[in-house]
Amino acid sequence: MVTAQDLTGYQPTWCSGCGNWSIGRAIINSLVEQKLDPSSLVVLFDIGCSGNMNDFVNAYAMHTLHGRSIANAVGVKLANHQLPVLVVAGDGAIYGEGGNHFLHACRGNHDITVLVHDNSVYGLTTGQVSPRAQKGHKSKSTPTGIIETPVYPLPLAITQGATFVAQAFAGNLPELSKLITAGMKHTGFSMINILQPCVTFNKINTFQYYLKHQYQLDSSHDPADYQQALEVANKPKEEKFPIGIIYQVDKPSYHEQIPALNQPLINQPHRENLVNLLTQFQ
Amino acid sequence: MTNQATLPFLWKIGAPAGQGVMVTSLAMSKIATRSGLDIFDYSEYPSLIQGGHNTVEVLINLDQPTASKQLIDCLVCLDEKTFLHHQHRFHKDTLVVFDPKQFEPKTKSTKIALPLQEILVDLKADRIMLNMIALGASVALLDGEIKLVHQMITDQFGKKSAAVANKNIECAQAGFDYVWQQYQELVKPVLSRGKKPVPTLSSPVMTGNEVFSFSAAAADCRFFAAYPMTPASSILGSLAGWQSQTGMVVRHAEDEIGVINEALGASFSGARAAVATSGGGFALMVESISYAGIAELPIVVFLSQRPGPATGMPTWTEQGDLLFACHAGHGEFPKIVLAPGDHKEMLDLTLKAFDLADQYQTPVIVMSDKFLSESHRSVDYLTIKKASQMKIDRGKTITSTNQKPYLRYTNTSDGISPRLIPGQPGIFYQANSYEHFADSHTTEDAAARIVQVDKRTKKQTTYLKKDFHLPQVIGDLEQAKIVFVSWGGNKGPIEAARNLLAAKKINSAFLHFTHVFPLDEQKIRPLFKADKQYLLVENNATGQFGQLLRQQTGVTIEEKILKYDGRPFYPEEIAAAVTTIVKNTKHLK
Numbered sequence: 129m130v131t132a133q134d135l136t137g138y139q140p141t142w143c144s145g146c147g148n149w150s151i152g153r154a155i156i157n158s159l160v161e162q163k164l165d166p167s168s169l170v171v172l173f174d175i176g177c178s179g180n181m182n183d184f185v186n187a188y189a190m191h192t193l194h195g196r197s198i199a200n201a202v203g204v205k206l207a208n209h210q211l212p213v214l215v216v217a218g219d220g221a222i223y224g225e226g227g228n229h230f231l232h233a234c235r236g237n238h239d240i241t242v243l244v245h246d247n248s249v250y251g252l253t254t255g256q257v258s259p260r261a262q263k264g265h266k267s268k269s270t271p272t273g274i275i276e277t278p279v280y281p282l283p284l285a286i287t288q289g290a291t292f293v294a295q296a297f298a299g300n301l302p303e304l305s306k307l308i309t310a311g312m313k314h315t316g317f318s319m320i321n322i323l324q325p326c327v328t329f330n331k332i333n334t335f336q337y338y339l340k341h342q343y344q345l346d347s348s349h350d351p352a353d354y355q356q357a358l359e360v361a362n363k364p365k366e367e368k369f370p371i372g373i374i375y376q377v378d379k380p381s382y383h384e385q386i387p388a389l390n391q392p393l394i395n396q397p398h399r400e401n402l403v404n405l406l407t408q409f410q
Numbered sequence: 411m412t413n414q415a416t417l418p419f420l421w422k423i424g425a426p427a428g429q430g431v432m433v434t435s436l437a438m439s440k441i442a443t444r445s446g447l448d449i450f451d452y453s454e455y456p457s458l459i460q461g462g463h464n465t466v467e468v469l470i471n472l473d474q475p476t477a478s479k480q481l482i483d484c485l486v487c488l489d490e491k492t493f494l495h496h497q498h499r500f501h502k503d504t505l506v507v508f509d510p511k512q513f514e515p516k517t518k519s520t521k522i523a524l525p526l527q528e529i530l531v532d533l534k535a536d537r538i539m540l541n542m543i544a545l546g547a548s549v550a551l552l553d554g555e556i557k558l559v560h561q562m563i564t565d566q567f568g569k570k571s572a573a574v575a576n577k578n579i580e581c582a583q584a585g586f587d588y589v590w591q592q593y594q595e596l597v598k599p600v601l602s603r604g605k606k607p608v609p610t611l612s613s614p615v616m617t618g619n620e621v622f623s624f625s626a627a628a629a630d631c632r633f634f635a636a637y638p639m640t641p642a643s644s645i646l647g648s649l650a651g652w653q654s655q656t657g658m659v660v661r662h663a664e665d666e667i668g669v670i671n672e673a674l675g676a677s678f679s680g681a682r683a684a685v686a687t688s689g690g691g692f693a694l695m696v697e698s699i700s701y702a703g704i705a706e707l708p709i710v711v712f713l714s715q716r717p718g719p720a721t722g723m724p725t726w727t728e729q730g731d732l733l734f735a736c737h738a739g740h741g742e743f744p745k746i747v748l749a750p751g752d753h754k755e756m757l758d759l760t761l762k763a764f765d766l767a768d769q770y771q772t773p774v775i776v777m778s779d780k781f782l783s784e785s786h787r788s789v790d791y792l793t794i795k796k797a798s799q800m801k802i803d804r805g806k807t808i809t810s811t812n813q814k815p816y817l818r819y820t821n822t823s824d825g826i827s828p829r830l831i832p833g834q835p836g837i838f839y840q841a842n843s844y845e846h847f848a849d850s851h852t853t854e855d856a857a858a859r860i861v862q863v864d865k866r867t868k869k870q871t872t873y874l875k876k877d878f879h880l881p882q883v884i885g886d887l888e889q890a891k892i893v894f895v896s897w898g899g900n901k902g903p904i905e906a907a908r909n910l911l912a913a914k915k916i917n918s919a920f921l922h923f924t925h926v927f928p929l930d931e932q933k934i935r936p937l938f939k940a941d942k943q944y945l946l947v948e949n950n951a952t953g954q955f956g957q958l959l960r961q962q963t964g965v966t967i968e969e970k971i972l973k974y975d976g977r978p979f980y981p982e983e984i985a986a987a988v989t990t991i992v993k994n995t996k997h998l999k
Contacts, residue, residue, distance in 0.1 A: 137851075138851070165835075166838040167833070167834060167835045167836055167837055167838055168835070170678075170679070170832060172675075173840075175843075180852075182840055182842070182852065183851050183852050186838050187838050188832035188833070188838045188839065188840070189838070189839075189840035189841070190674075190675065190678055190705070190840060190841040190842075190843075191840050191841070191842045191843050191844060191852070192671070192701070192843055193671070193697055193698060193701050193843055196667065196671040196698065196701075199663070199667065199668040199671030199672050199675065200671045200672070200674055200675035200678070201675060202661075202663075202668075202672045202675060203633065203635070203671065203672035203673055203674060203675025203676035203677070203678075203679070203683070204675040204676065204678060204679045205675075206633065206659050206661070206672075206675075206676060207632065207633055207659075207675070207676035207677075207678075207679030207680060207681035207683075208679040208680065208681075208832070208833065210833075211679075211832070211833065228664050228665055228667075228668065229664065229667075229668050229671075231664070232663070232664035232668065386659060387654070388653060388654070388657045388658075388659065389659070393632050393633065393657075393659055393676075393679075393681050394632070394679060394680040394681050394831065396632070396657055398630045398802070399627075399630075399655070399656055399657050400798075400799065402624070402627055402628055402655065402656065402798050403794075403795050403798060404655065405624060405627070405652055405655060405656075406614045406624070406791070406794065406795075409614030409615050409616050409620065409789075410440070410443075410444075410611070410612050410613075410614050410615070
């Protein structure tokens with residue numbers, strides 16, 4: 129029996145009202161529901177306010193360098209694919225610093241679940257814009273407003289090969305827990321973009337803003353329909369944020385396509401008869 | 411046949427890129443080895459697939475040649491450029507093979523007119539098979555057996571198509587017959603001088619990269635990731651090709667940052683992991699080297715140098731990244747840098763690198779350069795077989811613990827904490843990139859910081875005590891007046907230079923460093939004595955090992971032989987530099 133207490137570490141240091149509180153709670157609820165205790169999964173915590181969850185959620189974990197959590201996760205999974213792998217990171221890490229890893233992990237359909245805390249700012253470095261900031265967003269690094277348009281992660285993930293793409297709102301804990309569980313149960317690359325108000329540094333994309341602009345996907349949406357999914361995934365460009373599973377298809381994940389991985393890499397015997405490799409050189 | 415004894419013999423071939431000189435020269439190297447001889451070969455080519463000029467030289471000798479030589483004994487010119495670029499390296503008996511339809515070499519050396527085009531037309535063969543005619547002719551000139559050429563071609567093409575193999579054999583045979591018909595009197599007894607009988611399991615002809623790849627597999631490396639970069643690229647190809655036999659997971663990741671972080675993830679999960687790159691790719695990995703340092707993750711990094719800065723000269727050689735490698739990574743943490751000097755050392759030190767990475771839970775860098783990475787040598791079969799059966803030692807890597815709570819970074823007398831492979835029920839911990847307490851939780855506490863810094867630093871002290879090796883002393887250090895100091899692939903050319911000097915009655919010794927960082931001051935200083943002339947030999951412009959030696963041990967070497975034109979040392983260059991120094995230095999005369 130796994131309890132929330134087993135999974136709960138230190139008292140978090142997040143600002144009061146920060147979306148991370150409910151995301152942290154949703155992760156623990158989902159793990160309890162999946163009966164995953166701290167010894168039965170690996171969590172990759174990136175750098176940022178979200179990544180600081182490393183000391184608040186108990187698990188075998190890597191607290192990685194900024195932006196590299198997905199790359200670490202790929203290696204963790206390939207070396208021991210029996211353990212579920214969860215990435216906890218911010219929008220700066222996944223869509224900015226680690227954007228390349230994100231694109232290519234989608235392509236590889238690596239069996240990992242990536243939770244992206246999307247608050248449009250860099251909270252830990254005191255509020256500069258993230259790649260998700262709306263055009264014109266003024267911040268310390270963009271005093272006259274950001275010139276670039278935002279990264280739109282949902283269509284990006286779908287078109288690059290992710291097989292589970294969802295969006296959640298940090299303010300709706302039960303739905304978020306449900307989506308995390310669905311993502312972790314999915315075999316293949318799953319990502320959940322979590323709309324998260326930053327109460328300290330983002331006065332635009334507030335709790336109220338997200339409440340006003342989001343809508344729940346209902347049964348009329350077919351996540352297996354690529355065209356429909358893309359259409360829905362593009363809605364944020366009109367400031368409409370779909371909540372729920374946007375896209376989900378079954379495709380073999382990366383490790384399932386490596387013949388040698390019929391058992392976890394770390395459990396395989398040391399192969400000793402390698403001298404046969406030498407004949408090609410003779 | 412001439413009866414001159416001409417070993418060591420240097421055969422060289424040059425052609426426009428895309429003409430298959432790499433295939434031809436590797437065939438020559440293997441034919442020599444199968445004839446009971448040993449080889450050393452080295453290729454030069456620009457960073458182009460077509461339109462450039464490629465050359466390979468193969469030095470053939472009785473016992474393990476360690477380097478090439480300047481004077482060419484046989485030059486096969488598949489174009490005029492080959493002749494023009496190499497005529498300064500001829501002696502009077504150099505055999506110059508050319509096609510009179512292409513050009514007429516102006517030389518006093520021995521000309522061998524080989525009608526390549528005519529033979530090609532007669533046999534209705536593809537243009538690409540020119541090189542096989544040249545190979546057949548070369549084997550004839552070196553008094554080799556044509557059946558070895560046939561075998562080689564069958565091995566190479568037989569699986570793909572018998573028709574292609576047969577056409578290649580026809581071409582080789584035609585070149586071979588032509589020489590015996592027209593130039594019988596010029597045939598040199600080279601390949602016929604091999605040791606007899608030739609062992610059935612002849613020496614594998616391998617590049618430094620291939621030895622590293624084999625050795626990594628033998629060391630039970632289970633996860634390898636890379637992004638192609640000359641001169642390290644071929645490792646990715648070798649290991650990817652062997653996956654079904656080795657069971658290794660080989661990843662061609664999106665970039666070098668992805669490469670090393672995937673490897674660190676696999677390492678955290680408990681798999682032995684390695685990456686391979688050159689300077690530019692290594693630069694991208696550096697932040698993550700530092701992560702491995704603080705999180706105490708084992709990782710083996712193969713760094714094959716080429717001339718920088720930036721893109722530099724991608725397909726040429728240099729030792730310009732030593733200080734960069736030793737000092738790679740922000741912050742202070744232990745790191746081990748090993749530098750094999752030849753293929754045998756590549757075998758041993760690669761095996762050792764994986765053990766050390768596990769034992770010290772820190773990055774271990776294996777340094778190479780294009781010269782060592784891409785030159786072939788005949789590697790003794792039994793030596794490599796024996797090395798591949800060595801037991802591995804993972805140090806304090808554990809799969810279960812009774813310690814509750816488990817303290818991943820517990821302080822110990824040697825600085826090394828037992829590292830649990832994730833998965834044991836009832837336990838959890840993190841590989842933390844932040845400073846941490848013994849239990850792996852993040853901290854900014856001053857006292858805890860000092861404990862962890864000291865703990866990590868102790869690993870270096872332990873390494874120096876237990877696993878650091880002094881340089882190999884080659885020659886008699888007591889007797890010698892001249893002492894070479896060097897590292898890495900210069901070993902072979904210096905060994906050959908010592909022989910040239912010995913012939914001139916100049917007695918030299920050689921301190922060959924393989925465990926290049928960190929260095930042990932107390933153990934090293936006694937090797938440097940006041941009454942000797944020490945000469946630093948490095949393939950770079952600033953004498954980086956000399957700087958490192960001074961930094962780590964206080965030893966200063968004034969006299970330097972440095973080369974940084976993208977080319978490796980020739981033994982003759984080193985010998986000539988020494989002769990000049992001896993002439994100009996009173997007490998050495």
